[in-house]
Amino acid sequence: MTVELGRYGVWGPAAQWVGRGEDAAELEALGFGALWLGGSPDGSVMTTVSALLDATEKITVATGIMNVWTTPAAEVNEGYRALAWTDRFLVGIGAGHRETVGEVYHSPYQKLVHYLDELDVPRDRLALAALGPRVLRLAAARTSVAHPYLVTPEYTARARETVGAGVLLAPEQHVVLEEDASRARELGRKALEFYLGLPNYTQNWLRHGFGEEDLVGGGSDRLVDALVAWGPVERVARRLREHHQAGADHVAVQVVGATDAQQALREIAAAIQD
Template sequence: MTDETDVTAHIARFGRYGAWGWWGQFSPDEARQFEELGLGTIWLGGSPEHLGPVRKILDATENITVATGIVNIWNTDAAAIGDEFRALDADFPGRFYLGIGAGHPEATAEYRKPYDAVSAYLDVLDDRGVPAQRRLLAALGPRMLRLSADRALGAHPYLTPPAHTKVARDELGDAVLLAPEHKAVVSTDAHHARSVGRPKVDQPYLHLRNYTSNLKRLGYTDADIEDGGSDDLIDALVAHGDAESVREQLDVHLAAGADHVAIQILGSETPATELAAILAAG
């Protein structure tokens, strides 16, 4: 990759916290609000076929980092994505980071060995001039985490408790970005918070082998995963409580070795409000 000083500068661009939303979820006005709050990164999740919506968010903001979480390698052409990256980087130098991933076998008829497929996709990005330090990989297991360290700036794990962050940091080593996503419901009513968070965790994630295998590696059982997820599992994956309590739960990722936490606010039509409260609680 590049020298460690350069890598550290790239990691610093992400800040400690970011806003994670589905592809097209955030309006330009919301993006500006996130930047005004002092968040480091706006994450655009899902499986886009092109990077057009990234441009809208970059256009609406001035300095905040924007990253995909993630572009699915099965429904995008690596050469075309590489060319789109270069066009965005020409217009918004240094602000966009390309997150890619292999998705899930249940959702992709063409699915084959993800490690080999992602490696081949990265080969094309290399040929198209997408620098390794401007790439991130969706990574849960050891091999993909190691690939994140070897051929990208780092890893963007999704749906992981802080216990996974510790494992991931040990696998990645130092000077590699680790930026997990974590869901949050700002509510002191635990029953309500779980009623909001459980459906978002259960469907589809507790029915996808990549995620359930990862949770089992961390010690969760079939009983935890069945029937929408046990309270213990949901609480580990969806922070809840008042803003201060949510901030404390998110910060466990940082204590476990994360550089950045991508916060996905659930149950709100105005996520900037909850994010502002969480940031102010620190």
């Protein structure tokens, strides 16, 4: 049985979930179906996964993602076995970036294939970070969830065509609850700054209609507006629904630039009730 994610989840850096059991329980009560522990660097994140599972009753907890270069498959297998008592744990893996792992990064597609071969985790408890069509197809063939990051609804539509109907499509969406355009784009650019230095992302944006001119100066207004849903909560909710209309099964919401992300999520939860 494929893992239950619900229509919407919450994405946040793994370190930010430490000690947030009460917040996790509130997000569950608000109707979010999954918590994504972003940038999960290695198997040590399992301690946080376990704590969040203990603090909640029905929400799924996902690593998004454990890096195949820095986390041995045996370590993931051990962590999964320790949490095999629950069907609410989703093991998300991905190849990461040469810029963050160094010279070890080579033939990432083959690395993913070999890593999946080494994993002793059921397919219905596996997610794969995927951007390009080849890895999207791998996600559809070997896992239950394809998890693209920093993408647009237009990308989601093309990704659905690529993966077909046999896999859950769970894109991540950056969100800024700010109505002033200048301030919203300033916060958006700050959130995108790191990713503009990672070719895996920039090449994906170029594949999907952006130009080199969109990648300079912190990102063009066009790029920021496409990748970061900003404005009043009703406009942000509309963007989240657009992913579903494009073929997403689940959207992982990442609030950026907020002084109180939990409050922002309360507002978003109220706005996305169908």
